Amino acid sequence: MSLKKLIKNLKAESRPEKKYKKALWQHLDHKFDHMYPAARRTVPRYALVAAVVVFVLLGVGSGAYAYDSPGVIEGHPLHFIKENIENLEGKIKFSPEKKAEWHLKMQERRLQEAEYYARKKNEFRKQLLERGINEMGLSLEEMQRISEKEQRQLMLQHLSDMEKAQIEMLQKIKPQLSQYSQQVIEQMIAEQTRRMHERVGMLAEEDQKPFEPIRMRRFRILPAGMPPIEIESSSGTIITAEMLPPGNGDMQIRLISY
Amino acid sequence: MNKRDFKRFYDKNFERIYRFVYFRVGADHELAEDLVSEIFLKALEKFHTYDPKISSASWIYTIAKNHLANFFRSKYFRDVEPLEVEVWWQDATWELIDGERDKKAFFKMLGTLNEFEQKLVTLKYLEGYNYQEMSEMIGKPKVTLRVATHRAINKLKNLAQKYELKEINQKFKSRKPAGKKI
Numbered sequence: 001m002s003l004k005k006l007i008k009n010l011k012a013e014s015r016p017e018k019k020y021k022k023a024l025w026q027h028l029d030h031k032f033d034h035m036y037p038a039a040r041r042t043v044p045r046y047a048l049v050a051a052v053v054v055f056v057l058l059g060v061g062s063g064a065y066a067y068d069s070p071g072v073i074e075g076h077p078l079h080f081i082k083e084n085i086e087n088l089e090g091k092i093k094f095s096p097e098k099k100a101e102w103h104l105k106m107q108e109r110r111l112q113e114a115e116y117y118a119r120k121k122n123e124f125r126k127q128l129l130e131r132g133i134n135e136m137g138l139s140l141e142e143m144q145r146i147s148e149k150e151q152r153q154l155m156l157q158h159l160s161d162m163e164k165a166q167i168e169m170l171q172k173i174k175p176q177l178s179q180y181s182q183q184v185i186e187q188m189i190a191e192q193t194r195r196m197h198e199r200v201g202m203l204a205e206e207d208q209k210p211f212e213p214i215r216m217r218r219f220r221i222l223p224a225g226m227p228p229i230e231i232e233s234s235s236g237t238i239i240t241a242e243m244l245p246p247g248n249g250d251m252q253i254r255l256i257s258y
Numbered sequence: 259m260n261k262r263d264f265k266r267f268y269d270k271n272f273e274r275i276y277r278f279v280y281f282r283v284g285a286d287h288e289l290a291e292d293l294v295s296e297i298f299l300k301a302l303e304k305f306h307t308y309d310p311k312i313s314s315a316s317w318i319y320t321i322a323k324n325h326l327a328n329f330f331r332s333k334y335f336r337d338v339e340p341l342e343v344e345v346w347w348q349d350a351t352w353e354l355i356d357g358e359r360d361k362k363a364f365f366k367m368l369g370t371l372n373e374f375e376q377k378l379v380t381l382k383y384l385e386g387y388n389y390q391e392m393s394e395m396i397g398k399p400k401v402t403l404r405v406a407t408h409r410a411i412n413k414l415k416n417l418a419q420k421y422e423l424k425e426i427n428q429k430f431k432s433r434k435p436a437g438k439k440i
Binding site for chain 1: 261264265272280281285290291295298299302306360364383386411414418
């Protein structure tokens with residue numbers, strides 16, 4: 001045997017076991033903490049950084065998955081993340097327009113979830129549809145607070161599109177489900193349509209009202225029979241009106257245009 | 259001082275100190291493990307005095323050498339000095355190895371070198387120190403040690419060649435002559 005090979009064999013034979021090295025280090029590590037408590041660091045810096053990175057990545061990853069996936073509904077381990085993100089999203093909407101939009105978005109998401117379960121697992125989740133309908137109601141409430149008529153009309157259009165989509169979706173998934181579920185869906189469609197018409201009708205009535213409450217900024221009393229004058233309302237609307245002869249002692253103004 | 263420094267120190271020296279002890283206790287892994295544990299515990303106790311700028315490897319080497327001398331003194335012999343531990347295996351340890359003939363022959367060949375050369379060969383080739391660390395331990399310039407180690411290993415190579423020739427001859431002699439077929 002050559003000298004080189006002999007030395008190599010001796011070195012291999014005299015190599016300590018990895019298990020022993022690890023065990024001895026654990027013992028020394030423990031002793032070190034007792035002997036030098038000041039130098040003790042519970043978590044090494046690099047390990048802390050790595051843990052934070054992993055935690056953030058996992059958090060972001062699972063958050064993104066939970067938010068995007070229609071399969072994450074109540075009872076799913078990641079549902080709380082989805083719910084928190086949605087709630088947070090709602091909290092940063094302040095104007096009635098944005099809030100109404102957000103409620104519509106939530107309605108759409110609930111519909112997607114209901115559709116996903118009906119298609120993938122042949123399960124009818126009535127709760128999801130109810131929550132979607134509830135969101136639609138909340139959206140309508142917010143729409144009533146929108147002062148601009150055009151904006152409100154646009155939102156209403158969006159809402160009715162959503163409603164159509166919802167009814168279409170329900171019609172599509174109906175054949176895949178049990179008879180009982182089909183009956184429930186039919187009832188829901190009927191109820192939803194009724195409520196929808198009621199509310200939209202209410203809004204339409206409001207839109208047809210000729211006057212919004214006006215506080216006059218400038219007001220001049222003109223004798224009856226004088227030509228019409230322009231008056232600027234508090235909201236900046238210019239209205240043209242004329243004075244009428246007083247009846248029962250009250251002053252009367254007739255609106256010509258606004 | 260922090261734990262990371264000690265861990266680095268441990269990783270760097272663990273295997274070398276283990277080998278240093280292993281070859282001097284008759285290639286007994288269990289005994290070597292006990293002694294190495296004690297050596298590193300001692301090192302941990304005194305670690306606040308350790309300065310890697312002054313000595314990167316010789317500090318723990320000295321602890322190991324003294325600990326081994328104390329061990330031999332208490333267990334088997336009375337008059338063992340730390341310096342003797344450095345080449346202790348030449349007289350006793352290798353005889354304890356129930357190994358193959360090759361290993362015994364190696365230690366026998368190593369025994370033919372002088373103490374300084376034996377120390378150089380073991381430090382460099384068995385325990386794995388570099389010339390800088392050897393220079394710190396022995397207190398001689400790196401170049402001197404490199405030349406001396408080179409000479410020592412060449413001597414060993416020559417001896418090994420002779421040993422191999424002897425082995426071949428023995429095999430040749432022990433072979434039975436082929437009989438003629440009638």
